[in-house]
Amino acid sequence: MVSILMLQVVQSLLHNLLLMGSIRSVVACLSLAAIARKMNAAAGLCVPGTSAAVPGLLRLTSVPGYDRNRVNDVLLLRPATETQRRCDRETEDLQNGNNHVVFFPGDIQNFQQEMALQPDAVPWLSWSLERVALTLGHRFPGCHIWIVRASHMYLHKFSCYQNFVESNLFGAPEHSPDYGAIRHLRALLGHGMQRAGLPNPLPPLSGTATPGPLPAGFTLTIVGFSKGCVVLNQIVYELAGARADPELRLFLDSVSDIYWLDGGHPGGSETWVTDKCALDELASSGVAVHAHVTPYEVRDPMRAWVGREHQLFIKTLEDLGACLSQKLHFEEEPASIENHFRVILEF
Numbered sequence: 001m002v003s004i005l006m007l008q009v010v011q012s013l014l015h016n017l018l019l020m021g022s023i024r025s026v027v028a029c030l031s032l033a034a035i036a037r038k039m040n041a042a043a044g045l046c047v048p049g050t051s052a053a054v055p056g057l058l059r060l061t062s063v064p065g066y067d068r069n070r071v072n073d074v075l076l077l078r079p080a081t082e083t084q085r086r087c088d089r090e091t092e093d094l095q096n097g098n099n100h101v102v103f104f105p106g107d108i109q110n111f112q113q114e115m116a117l118q119p120d121a122v123p124w125l126s127w128s129l130e131r132v133a134l135t136l137g138h139r140f141p142g143c144h145i146w147i148v149r150a151s152h153m154y155l156h157k158f159s160c161y162q163n164f165v166e167s168n169l170f171g172a173p174e175h176s177p178d179y180g181a182i183r184h185l186r187a188l189l190g191h192g193m194q195r196a197g198l199p200n201p202l203p204p205l206s207g208t209a210t211p212g213p214l215p216a217g218f219t220l221t222i223v224g225f226s227k228g229c230v231v232l233n234q235i236v237y238e239l240a241g242a243r244a245d246p247e248l249r250l251f252l253d254s255v256s257d258i259y260w261l262d263g264g265h266p267g268g269s270e271t272w273v274t275d276k277c278a279l280d281e282l283a284s285s286g287v288a289v290h291a292h293v294t295p296y297e298v299r300d301p302m303r304a305w306v307g308r309e310h311q312l313f314i315k316t317l318e319d320l321g322a323c324l325s326q327k328l329h330f331e332e333e334p335a336s337i338e339n340h341f342r343v344i345l346e347f
Helices: 004-020 023-043 082-087 089-095 122-127 129-139 181-196 226-243 246-253 276-284 301-319 337-346
Strands: 057-064 071-077 099-104 144-148 152-154 158-160 219-225 255-261 288-293 324-328
Touching: 057 129, 057 181, 071 129, 071 181, 099 129, 099 181, 099 226, 122 129, 122 337, 129 144, 129 337, 144 181, 158 226, 181 226, 181 246, 219 226, 226 246, 226 255, 226 276, 246 255, 276 301, 288 301, 288 337, 301 324
Parallel strands: 099 144, 099 219, 219 255, 255 288, 288 324
Antiparallel strands: 057 071, 071 144, 152 158
């Protein structure tokens, strides 16, 4: 069901665009409305502000990382609802499983209720954190889906992942080999699992040279979209140092796949990792690397370096023998921000 706010915004936009006589803009707006209907129907969410909750979706606020100054709000989607668990033993096994997916969203993406209060964000309610969680739940059945909200959103638009990578107000990163992104992610997940009351949570970081094993069956997939890919890039830069730490190495060995989805940020470089030494660490880790892009990012003539860096990222990993898959989505369509978001549905 399309939310009332979304309908009002789309109707207003259509009215204004018709007055201006812009057929192309009207078609684009209708396309946006269709996307919104599809996402709303798939998510099954109610109009923002109602009391109805989505089963299995849990919002955790101010979850700490490895120090008290680094906290993030986190959204968790469990693999199954309580009702399903009571009725289906197989579903209960999924609920108690230890497969996890962590997603880092891009600019403008926030909790549904907060996006509904921002006029600039209302047209993109279909890509709120809650709805993306439900989309990923279908994409990764049987997994716990974790959506990590950026610690700060400048002007309610620009996501800043300062807890994971040194960043300016607009979220442009300054990468380094020892900022602590991997350690923060490890601790954030552990504390989140404890707060959610999950069975077999990650144990606290002990700092010992002979750490205990991770919980049985623990696996992790990491996904970044748009601005969220700066966290993935920072993780790559930290791999060499982290793998020298016995505790972090165990955690990294549990990572099976990393997905880059149309990475982009407002800085003038380092949209994709191009450092050969850092990429060599990624290739040798055995992690399956997936790069999904659209013309919106890699074919923008005003930011030509993004496409060049993406090509170098791919070529270097291929030369290093990485386990790599890649795809350019919507290749035959004009570059658009709508298709930029749609890569979340298509990857």
